[in-house]
Amino acid sequence: MSDSCSETVRLMKLAIDQANLAMDALEVPVGCVIVHDGKVVSSGRNRTTETRNATRHAEMEAVDVLLEQWQKNGLSMSEVAEKFSNCTLYVTCEPCIMCASALSILGSEVPLGKGFKCTGGIMASEAVLLLRTFYEQGNPNGWFVLSLTIYLELFSLSVILYFYNFS
Ligand SMILES: [Zn+2]
Numbered sequence: 001m002s003d004s005c006s007e008t009v010r011l012m013k014l015a016i017d018q019a020n021l022a023m024d025a026l027e028v029p030v031g032c033v034i035v036h037d038g039k040v041v042s043s044g045r046n047r048t049t050e051t052r053n054a055t056r057h058a059e060m061e062a063v064d065v066l067l068e069q070w071q072k073n074g075l076s077m078s079e080v081a082e083k084f085s086n087c088t089l090y091v092t093c094e095p096c097i098m099c100a101s102a103l104s105i106l107g108s109e110v111p112l113g114k115g116f117k118c119t120g121g122i123m124a125s126e127a128v129l130l131l132r133t134f135y136e137q138g139n140p141n142g143w144f145v146l147s148l149t150i151y152l153e154l155f156s157l158s159v160i161l162y163f164y165n166f167s
Contacts (some may be wrong), residue, residue, distance in 0.1 A: 008090075011035060014125045015090045018045040018058060019130050025050060029130040032058040032091035034066060036083065042066045059091055059099040063106065081106065092127040094120065 010034055016029025022045040034042040044061030048054050067086075070080045084106045095103060 008040065008122060011040070011090045012092075014040060016123065016126055016130070018043050019092045019127065022046045022058070023130060023134055029134050030058045030093045032062050032089055034062050034088060035088045035090065041087070042069075055098065057096065057099050059089065059095055059103065062070070062089070063102065092130070126130050 007051075014033045015031045018033065019029040020031070022031055023029035025045075027046045027049050030046045032121040033040050033110055042062040044058040044065065046058050047056040050056075056138060066084075067080065070083060075083070084130075104112065
């Protein structure tokens with residue numbers, strides 16, 4: 001395995017760790033990490049049930065941590081956008097239309113940016129197993145919250161691992 005390949009697998013495993021934390025909290029098991037300059041700078045897991053907010057997907061959680069931190073450090077919007085353009089997001093499920101749109105906006109606000117590149121299928125079986133296990137356990141939460149979450153998370157019906165490179 002090449003260095004970059006094993007590094008990708010290492011980061012995917014960290015995203016899966018986040019998905020496992022979500023599963024332990026009876027949330028749809030989706031997790032992600034954001035990497036900047038080779039370092040994990042943020043992570044997130046699905047918290048839609050805990051927050052009673054259907055938009056609190058793993059990607060939004062991780063992005064908000066960074067936005068808050070960078071704005072607190074006094075970075076301007078263009079500096080934040082430039083930093084995002086150098087980030088890579090590793091997530092255990094193909095982003096829903098809401099998250100994909102948000103990620104696209106973050107990537108494309110950089111003057112030289114061209115949206116984001118995307119690679120799928122890495123460690124897909126592990127991520128699929130997590131989701132299958134979760135849904136086979138039955139419905140631990142209210143029908144409405146869960147069905148809305150399923151709709152948003154599985155919008156594309158394609159459950160595979162993805163990582164995004166914003167540059
Ligand atoms: Zn989403």
